[in-house]
Amino acid sequence: MTLTVPLDAIAACLRGVIPSPFATCSPDGIPNITYMSIVLRVDSDRVALSRQFFNKTRANLDANPRGQVWVVDPDTLAQYALDLEYLHTEAQGATFDAMRTNLEAVASQTGMAGVFRLRGVDIHRVLGCEQVGGPAPPATARTERDPLLALDELTRRLAAAEDYDAATQTALEALEDVFGFAPSILLARDAGADRLFAVAGNGYDRPAAGAEVRLGEGVIGTAAQSGQVVCVANLARSRIMQSAVRAALASRGAPVANEIPLPGLPVPASVAAVPLAAQGEVTGVLYLESERAGHFGPHNERLLRVIGRHLALALAGLAREEGDPGAGATAPPTASAPSDVAEDRAPVCVSYYQADDSVFVGDRYVVKGAPGRILWKLLREHADAGRAEFTNRELRLDESLGLPAGADNLEARLLVLRKRLATDEVPIALERVGRGRLELGVAGPLQLVEVPTGGVMSAAHAARER
Amino acid sequence: MRRVAIDEDIRAFLEQAPATVVASRDAEMRPALARAWGLDVQADGSELTFCVGVPDGSPVQENLEGNGAIAVTFSRPSTYRTVQIKGEVLALDEPTDEQLRAADSHADAFSAEVLTLGLPADAGRRLRGEVRLISVRMRVSEMFDQTPGPGAGSRL
Known part of the structure; x- marks a missing residue:
């Protein structure tokens, strides 16, 4: 018919x-x-x-x-x-x-x-x-590009990205240039801890790296857990409707939970969470926001699925390469010359808390979790043996870091760590100096303090990490 | 049969320019919708009058004339509070100038209400459209709370 x-x-x-x-x-x-x-x-x-x-x-x-x-x-x-x-x-x-x-x-x-x-x-x-009724007023011009052309451009740019770090930024920038999808956050899945952490952001005033979302919680966590694209066309309306239900439930004495804050815009009109799936697993989530209602919805779910799958495969391929970089990166780690550290400069005091692997430089919080453990290892070896150069491979093989075998997301964690160090303006820098290689720089003599944890906190921590 | 009437609380709610939609049906029980504007509650709350938009080709006027069955839903976009009133048509007329002005006011107040939800500033007028309006007076027989949630559908 x-x-x-x-x-x-x-x-x-x-x-x-x-x-x-x-x-x-x-x-x-x-x-x-x-x-x-x-x-x-x-x-x-x-x-x-x-x-x-x-x-x-x-x-x-x-x-x-x-x-x-x-x-x-x-x-x-x-x-x-x-x-x-x-x-x-x-x-x-x-x-x-x-x-x-x-x-x-x-x-x-x-x-x-x-x-x-x-x-x-x-x-x-x-x-x-x-x-209904007569002809509508003229439609707002909708200039939707041919999605194949746009995908061609996105994948071309991604294919040119040389490493994981560049690929995350290239992807988010291309999504804005080509599709108008911004602001955005890219989150990687922390397989060991049932949560996702942000590795890159685009279009926000403040850096997104390090923000965490629990698996199964909110639109991002639900997308990761279900492997399905989640689009909310009109978040304001959804909120109002749910407030109405919340009020009805509360008036009957039923317990109601608190709203979970989204990591991006204070009041996005429309959002999408796109699972990044590769090799049968969800490895992360691409989270998109818009100030325009209806920007994300059933009309672009298919496109978002394709973008998610392609991005997941591209990032997985780059992560693998960095873990196995070939002869160039297997050279023995070099010790930095003692003269690198100027003893007359102010000491850099770093504290590490076992309770949640959090690292503070002075009284400034830098990072926690797996990136915190990695930073602490690098700093210890720098202080003990004067080492400044490290390889992804040795970190991956270091059992003391507790990275889950086969799904360690090391590149994503290092990316978070590098960004946190860069944005917090701490006197410690971690730079990529080649495929799969890192260089640690510290602007003064290190003073390291490790704060042990026992008893209840330790047990709670261990349970949470699982 | 218990007497059903619009109380002060619902009367106040209807003054807040809710989105108002009318459902009618034909002899073969096929429903047809229309938008309504300019709500006026009779003093004792037992009757309600409003204007219904009947675009060309709409069966709504014929339905209302033919069998008088009518349901009207009032929903406020900013809170989702929703009330449905069912009843029977008592009279269909050409709207008075006062009713037409009330319909315009309702559309404008609705626009103001949905402006914060990202809709155009003339949303109400656009939804009303340039369609013919008829005046409908109905008797209130049943009222339901349809605010989303566990109480949705309960009788008022």
Whole structure:
């Protein structure tokens, strides 16, 4: 059947920016209206609506499958009436998974995990699709580039990146230049600790490196755990809706969790979290924000999936190369000449806390976790043996660092460490001096203090790290 | 049958320019939607009058004339508070000038309400569109709280 207005022509209405009123009718002739957060296009003549709270709608559809939903273009506010016929409900499959992941991610972000349970998605045939009223005001010009051209440019730039560090920055900059996706944060997965940590950011006032997100928490953690792209077309609206539910729950005395802050813009209008999947594993998340509602949604999920997979493979390849750099990097580590350290300069006091592997330079916190352990090892060897040059390979093989074998994400951790040292303006520098090689520079004689931890803190720490 | 009436709380809510959508149905139980503007609650709360947009080709006027079944949902975008009122049509008329002015005011107040949600400054007028309005007076038979959450669908 050919629709007067094809569903492809109203893709902007199907992003979930503006809620859609949905009318059904009971067999005894009483109409009913509910609001749908999103109407998803399934194919050229079918759409999917979520089943959540509203029992009346379900009862009506079971008895009388006819319905009508209005969708609104968020740019022009043109409205389209879709006459529907309910076909069946799906509680598994691609459409269900996509909708569930998005709902759960937003719920988790707003501290409402477990409250929004998607019972199923109702699949409807679209019998008619007409614009309501006269012609709409002229649409805001949408100049969407051919995605293949854009992908060509993104992958060309990534292919030219020489190492992991450059690739992370190139990727984020290209996403902004080519797709207009900014600001953005790239997070790597810390396999040993069920969390993700930011390795690069683009478009923010403050550096993103080092920010952490727990696996399964919020849109980023949900994307990492589920391996699915999470897009929130209109975060403000999602927040309002969840606040309404929160208030209803609180008034009944039910416990409600706090909202989880997002790592980027104070109030993003639309966000996307794209899992980076390679070799069957999620290795990180590309997190994108926009100040424009509807910037991310079902219309660009496929593109984001492709970007995520390509980025994951590119970064995995570069990480492997740096771990196995060939003859050049296997030269024996060199000891720095004693004259490198000027004894008359102010001492650099560094404290290391075993409790969480945090490192402080003076009273300034620098880094914790695995990057903290790495920094402490480098500093100790620098102080004890005068070493300044290190290889990725020796760090990877050093069991005392406790990096998980085979999934250590060493390059990502080193990147975080280098950025933290650079941005915190501490008198310690860590530079890449070739593929798989690092040089440590300290602007004065080192004074190292290790603060041991025992008892409860140590046990808690060990449990958390697992 | 218990008497259902719009109380002070809901009356105040309806004055906050909520998005208002009407559902009608034809003889074959096929529902059809329309937007409504300019809400006026009768003093005792048992009746409600508003303007309904009926674009060319819309079956809504014919439906309302034919069987009188009507549901109206009021939803405030800034809070998601949502109320649905069901009942029957008592009268369909040409709107008075005062009703048309009230419809304009409602659209403008709605625009102000959704401005913070990133919609255009004339969102209300655009949603109303340049369509013919009819005046609908309805009797209130049932009221439901449809604010999202565990209480959604409960009778008021």
